[in-house]
Amino acid sequence: MAKVNVSLPDSLLDEVDDIAAALGRSRSGLVQEATALYVAQIRDEQAAEERRRSISEAITGMRELSKHLEPFDSTAAIRVDRDRDGRAAGEA
Numbered sequence: 001m002a003k004v005n006v007s008l009p010d011s012l013l014d015e016v017d018d019i020a021a022a023l024g025r026s027r028s029g030l031v032q033e034a035t036a037l038y039v040a041q042i043r044d045e046q047a048a049e050e051r052r053r054s055i056s057e058a059i060t061g062m063r064e065l066s067k068h069l070e071p072f073d074s075t076a077a078i079r080v081d082r083d084r085d086g087r088a089a090g091e092a
């Protein structure tokens with residue numbers, strides 16, 4: 001396991017030590033866990049942003065594609081399908 005030197009304000013280090021003591025953990029263990037949680041949070045935020053970007057691009061692409069398609073009447077398509085199958089309105 002790698003060791004690093006990190007500079008922290010004295011007040012933050014005091015808080016880290018207080019929390020570590022209250023949880024029965026070492027300073028190093030607490031900093032390691034806190035860092036892992038923070039890195040995971042950043043990765044989650046990055047993944048969410050990538051999903052939002054991807055969805056936005058897909059919506060833009062679909063809107064562009066729709067400009068080249070003929071209008072579609074979904075109600076009429078359902079009626080045609082229903083009539084083709086020989087089902088009258090209201091039958092299951």
